[in-house]
Amino acid sequence: MGSVLIVDDSATLRASVKFSLSEAGYAVEEAVDGRDALRKLQELQTRGGQVSLIISDINMPNMDGITFIREAKQMPSFKFIPVLILTTESQDSKKTEGKGAGAAGWLVKPFSNDQLIGVVKKFVR
Amino acid sequence: MDQSSLMETFITEATELLQDLEIDLVSLEDSGEDDELINRIFRAAHTIKGSAGVVGLTALSDFTHSMESVLDLVRDHKLVVTNDLVSVLLRAVDLLKEMIRVASEGGGDIDEREMQFVLTMLRRFLPAASVQESITEKEVPENREESKYAYFEIELALPETILETGTDPLMLLRELQDMGEIVELEVTTQDTPDFHSLDIYKLYLRWHLVIRTRELQSKVENVFVFVQDSSQIAIEDVTRFFKDGVDLRVADMKLGEILTDKGLVSKKDIEEVLSSQQKIGELLVQRGKVSEHDVRSALEKQLKSREIKKASTIRVDTDKLDKLVNLVGEMVIAVARVNQQQCSMLPGNKRSAQGAIESLERISRDLQEQVMRVRMVPVEGLFSRFHRVIRDLANDQHKLIRLELSGTETELDKNVVEQLSDPLKHLIRNAIDHGVELPEERVNAGKAEEATVKLCAYQQEGEIIIEIADDGQGIDHKSVLKKAIEKGFIRNDDTPNEKALYQFLFMPGFSTAKQVTEVSGRGVGLDVVKQNIDELRGTIEVISEVGKGTTFKIRLPLTLAIIDGMNVKVGEEIITIPLLSIVESIRPTKEAVKTVQGEGEVIDARGEYLPLVRLHSVFGIETDKTDPSEALVVIVESGQRRFGVLVDDMLGQQQAVIKSLEKNFHQVDGASGATILGDGTVSLILDIHGLEKMAFSSSQLDFGHRGSEAA
Numbered sequence: 001m002g003s004v005l006i007v008d009d010s011a012t013l014r015a016s017v018k019f020s021l022s023e024a025g026y027a028v029e030e031a032v033d034g035r036d037a038l039r040k041l042q043e044l045q046t047r048g049g050q051v052s053l054i055i056s057d058i059n060m061p062n063m064d065g066i067t068f069i070r071e072a073k074q075m076p077s078f079k080f081i082p083v084l085i086l087t088t089e090s091q092d093s094k095k096t097e098g099k100g101a102g103a104a105g106w107l108v109k110p111f112s113n114d115q116l117i118g119v120v121k122k123f124v125r
Numbered sequence: 126m127d128q129s130s131l132m133e134t135f136i137t138e139a140t141e142l143l144q145d146l147e148i149d150l151v152s153l154e155d156s157g158e159d160d161e162l163i164n165r166i167f168r169a170a171h172t173i174k175g176s177a178g179v180v181g182l183t184a185l186s187d188f189t190h191s192m193e194s195v196l197d198l199v200r201d202h203k204l205v206v207t208n209d210l211v212s213v214l215l216r217a218v219d220l221l222k223e224m225i226r227v228a229s230e231g232g233g234d235i236d237e238r239e240m241q242f243v244l245t246m247l248r249r250f251l252p253a254a255s256v257q258e259s260i261t262e263k264e265v266p267e268n269r270e271e272s273k274y275a276y277f278e279i280e281l282a283l284p285e286t287i288l289e290t291g292t293d294p295l296m297l298l299r300e301l302q303d304m305g306e307i308v309e310l311e312v313t314t315q316d317t318p319d320f321h322s323l324d325i326y327k328l329y330l331r332w333h334l335v336i337r338t339r340e341l342q343s344k345v346e347n348v349f350v351f352v353q354d355s356s357q358i359a360i361e362d363v364t365r366f367f368k369d370g371v372d373l374r375v376a377d378m379k380l381g382e383i384l385t386d387k388g389l390v391s392k393k394d395i396e397e398v399l400s401s402q403q404k405i406g407e408l409l410v411q412r413g414k415v416s417e418h419d420v421r422s423a424l425e426k427q428l429k430s431r432e433i434k435k436a437s438t439i440r441v442d443t444d445k446l447d448k449l450v451n452l453v454g455e456m457v458i459a460v461a462r463v464n465q466q467q468c469s470m471l472p473g474n475k476r477s478a479q480g481a482i483e484s485l486e487r488i489s490r491d492l493q494e495q496v497m498r499v500r501m502v503p504v505e506g507l508f509s510r511f512h513r514v515i516r517d518l519a520n521d522q523h524k525l526i527r528l529e530l531s532g533t534e535t536e537l538d539k540n541v542v543e544q545l546s547d548p549l550k551h552l553i554r555n556a557i558d559h560g561v562e563l564p565e566e567r568v569n570a571g572k573a574e575e576a577t578v579k580l581c582a583y584q585q586e587g588e589i590i591i592e593i594a595d596d597g598q599g600i601d602h603k604s605v606l607k608k609a610i611e612k613g614f615i616r617n618d619d620t621p622n623e624k625a626l627y628q629f630l631f632m633p634g635f636s637t638a639k640q641v642t643e644v645s646g647r648g649v650g651l652d653v654v655k656q657n658i659d660e661l662r663g664t665i666e667v668i669s670e671v672g673k674g675t676t677f678k679i680r681l682p683l684t685l686a687i688i689d690g691m692n693v694k695v696g697e698e699i700i701t702i703p704l705l706s707i708v709e710s711i712r713p714t715k716e717a718v719k720t721v722q723g724e725g726e727v728i729d730a731r732g733e734y735l736p737l738v739r740l741h742s743v744f745g746i747e748t749d750k751t752d753p754s755e756a757l758v759v760i761v762e763s764g765q766r767r768f769g770v771l772v773d774d775m776l777g778q779q780q781a782v783i784k785s786l787e788k789n790f791h792q793v794d795g796a797s798g799a800t801i802l803g804d805g806t807v808s809l810i811l812d813i814h815g816l817e818k819m820a821f822s823s824s825q826l827d828f829g830h831r832g833s834e835a836a
Contacts, residue, residue, distance in 0.1 A: 009168070009172065010138065010172045010175060010176050011134050011137075011138045012131070012134050012135040012138050012139075012176035012179055012180065013172075013175055013176055013179055015130075015131055015134045016131055016176075016179040016180070019131060053291075059164075059167075059168050059171060060168075061165075061168070073289075079289065080288065080289065080291050081291050082290060082291025082292055082293075083290075083291065086175075088171070088174070088175070099354075099355075102289070102290055103290070104290040104291045104292045104351055105292075105350070105351035106351070109175045109178060109179075110175060110178025110179055110186065121296075121300070122292075122296050122297070122300060122348075122351070123291065123292070123293070123296060125296070125299070
């Protein structure tokens, strides 16, 4: 089973995603914003690891989700990792923006456990 | 990590965020339009909203949503920061703090009035349209019966660059697979370039597939939610074209069309081959077998016939027919209702209405009959399948058997024909396994070497009879009797008549076969046959003579949708008894009702003692007519025996359109369905077999006692 990187500045959200995904058998890595996420990805790579899916919030301090996806897609080793963005219903434009940056999909907050697992299963089995 | 520590994380986080938010709001009032500051405030509200949703604090999340909407306007410079605005936002922060305090103490009441007030204040800042936006529309569920399968045809052309986003098409296909069964799958590889120009990061494949699923179309569409705007995906509900996983459209397609559809050959290929092909007429003329003139006139004749034929038949979806049958049924009921209402009319009106109603009744009956007839198909298709079954079994068992069919033009309801296939197959196997002897045994017994199995159908008084007869060794009474005693179905000294005795063959676990064969004789056969026939509201009996052969005789109603019923009254309830199972009705004298120790009550019906079943105690209906000599006893006949059913009174005969209880309510023991009476009340249709089982099976023996105590 692959591992998932959750990028969100909300500790609650990270904790909840980690809780649900661990229950379902996925390994979960955490990052608090885009910059932290890039650092985490590189750190994992030096240890020979790789995540199978990234779930990222958009509005975060230091580096937002869109910039993070653009940066990650620039790097050959991370280019093919699918990224899901977290949006709210009021942010329909964000879906388009995220897709433009290279996101593979999105998850609308708040989401249920089943919705989360259902979407993650589209990318990691 | 569990739910309670998740809540703790939230409370800590939210408390911190609210503290910052308060400070930031105050500085916002001083600094005015500071984008960085506004963004931080927005983010704090946004995070609280999201996190609250995560831990299930919906009220808190919804409330913050309104706050966020206002902040969103501020961020987009659509709303100017004023003293008034900051006051309202601070008041909202206070309320949020309070809500979080309540949540940290494990929940409780929040000041609903204060919340409504703050919400109203916040909404003042929102344009009218966005207020409505917060009332989210509920998704309207599509209509589909849970149990029904749907077929969706999916054309899937994903963008070439899809792999770059990290989306794996295989995952999408697997997700589809999880939803049901992929009944058709074709991959188009035509776009794949040759090896040297192949870009491994590009997707060249396209898919065409058909999935059979219980899911709704929206659920299937949801698989492609992330790729739909960049791909060409067509999902079409093709359920109407499919049956048992097979595309019925293919039946009318030419071979060439099927092959081109699959992308195996091109249209040009087909045309090329066709043009080089010679027509049969031309070939015959060429070889001098027939004159050109004769061929032309035969072709003309064929063309004319085809044209006429095309005009005189149309294909109709069976679903449409079912609906029609149902509607006609409803109409019959409505007419009965009108007829009933007639009694309450004034005498003058009544006379003039009567003629009209009578003709309406007649027309609707005719209409019903005609509609029923449309659903009927000849049994020929069903019967002729068995040639193969017999041939194979005969070969396997080294027996010589000839199948004789008769009455193949007899028509039966389409549904019935389909449901008859299994039981008939079983009976035929049974006949070959246990009935038909080996050729040498037959010769020794003075019979023809080749055995005959006859399958015949005919109509008799509103019933269709199907007989499966073999001229084999017949059934040995004694071994059946022995087995019945062994199994405890009857006592040692019982001497049931032949008809009753053979009914034991249909009991679960009853098999007299000395040898268990591949296909039958495991004791799990005839009871299933009987069950199948019961479901069709038919009966089955056995006629057998040792050395001469065995005949299974199946009686089936002409239609499944409507029965002729007798309405009887029990207490306040009206129950419908199928007319076909009623023998007669009697009002016994007090002396004619007797209680037999351990057996319950019996009544003396013209010298024959029949068990008595009290309908009011079976269904638990209150009634004061518990004395058979004051009420009525309806004598009914099931496949196995006759018995009396005690009812209060008989009300009259009426056609009943059967409504499934299972589909609309749940199964009721002793009732095979329900019907709606002329006045709109619901009446249960008595299931004679079910009632018999309830009343006479050994596990329900105390039922009989209860009955006798009541007497």
